[in-house]
Amino acid sequence: MNSNVKADEIAGAPICAGMTEAGVQALSLHLEARKHQPGDILYREGSQENTDLLIILEGQIEASSEHTHGVSEMLKIRLGTGDVAGIMGFVGGKPHGGTGVAVSDCRVAHLSREQFSDLCRIHPDVGITMLRFLVIALDSFSVMLLSRYNDSLSFMHGSKKKS
Amino acid sequence: MSEYINVDEIAATPLCAELARESVATLTRHMSATCHAKGEVLYAEGSLENNDLLLLLDGQLEIKTEQRYENIGSLRVVFEPGAVASLMGFVAGHPHVTTATAMSECRVARLSRDQFAHICETHPEIAIAVLKFLVLRLDEFSYLLLDRYKEAQAFVQGAYRR
Numbered sequence: 001m002n003s004n005v006k007a008d009e010i011a012g013a014p015i016c017a018g019m020t021e022a023g024v025q026a027l028s029l030h031l032e033a034r035k036h037q038p039g040d041i042l043y044r045e046g047s048q049e050n051t052d053l054l055i056i057l058e059g060q061i062e063a064s065s066e067h068t069h070g071v072s073e074m075l076k077i078r079l080g081t082g083d084v085a086g087i088m089g090f091v092g093g094k095p096h097g098g099t100g101v102a103v104s105d106c107r108v109a110h111l112s113r114e115q116f117s118d119l120c121r122i123h124p125d126v127g128i129t130m131l132r133f134l135v136i137a138l139d140s141f142s143v144m145l146l147s148r149y150n151d152s153l154s155f156m157h158g159s160k161k162k163s
Numbered sequence: 164m165s166e167y168i169n170v171d172e173i174a175a176t177p178l179c180a181e182l183a184r185e186s187v188a189t190l191t192r193h194m195s196a197t198c199h200a201k202g203e204v205l206y207a208e209g210s211l212e213n214n215d216l217l218l219l220l221d222g223q224l225e226i227k228t229e230q231r232y233e234n235i236g237s238l239r240v241v242f243e244p245g246a247v248a249s250l251m252g253f254v255a256g257h258p259h260v261t262t263a264t265a266m267s268e269c270r271v272a273r274l275s276r277d278q279f280a281h282i283c284e285t286h287p288e289i290a291i292a293v294l295k296f297l298v299l300r301l302d303e304f305s306y307l308l309l310d311r312y313k314e315a316q317a318f319v320q321g322a323y324r325r
Contacts, residue, residue, distance in 0.1 A: 065309060065313070075309075075312070088302055088305055088306070089302070091295055091298045091299060091302065092298075092299045092302050094302065094306070097305065097306060097309050120291050124287030124288065124290070124291060125283075125287065127287075127291050128283055128287060128290050128291060128294060131291065131294035131295060131297075131298060132254055132255075132294065134298050135250065135251075135254045135255070135294065135297050135298055135301060136251075136254065136255045136257075138298065138301035138302060138304075138305055139250070139251050139254075139255070139257075139260075139301055141305055142301060142304050142305050142308055143260060145305065145308040145309060145312050146228075146238065146308055148312055149308060149311055149312040149315055152312065152315035152316055152318075152319050153315055155319055156315065156318060156319060
């Protein structure tokens, strides 16, 4: 593939923390940057298409989860430069848990699942660092969801937080 | 006291599903097994200690969070043989978010962070398979929590409308 992402553009992203300079360079060579306009949908909740891992180079994306029980915008997260989107489903290829929409002009680096497999084979150290990051990111997401779920339950039951 | 593990004990577990027999044997050599009596705490919520990755070989483990609200039960899951516990302490060295207690006599296979670092150096393909498995497990857990959160929110928002 013809990469159009420079190593410098992603070196400061949290997903590259712990990578060597050569590792960041290797990752950048597997990425493809695309431009998106405000309102562009990068991935859609429930869909198994567009399963690339996204690293935001410029601009902002809003990730939201909706379309259940007729209630919209249950969960909304704003992601900016250096953040990663499309995590859920990237490794396993499952349907997206949310919808990612560009909220400004964006430039986003795409890593396909095929390119990631290739990266794991040729540069396993980079693959290991990225997978560690994904474990930690997914765990943080779970902890946030668990906390919000407990808050919702407490509202439903009229319970007070234990001191 | 730790014991050796036979490769057949872990070969059929989901953790090893994507590994060749030779890789399972390598992984086994980096693990040790410990036995635990009923009621024994294997790791405690909030603690940074006991951060080995645990693969349950025999018995049942109760995984539970502290009760944070009055009248609302805490999150509680029972793990059966083949289940993996202590993911975050193992991967990130973060404090445990749950407490694991033996519900019966248990035998668990352990992979320490040091041993895993060694595997990353010497057998990166095994490390990648283990980490992919952990990502998939967390993915499943996130989908489950997202569903439950949505149901709870739908109820709350419906209650607001009324």
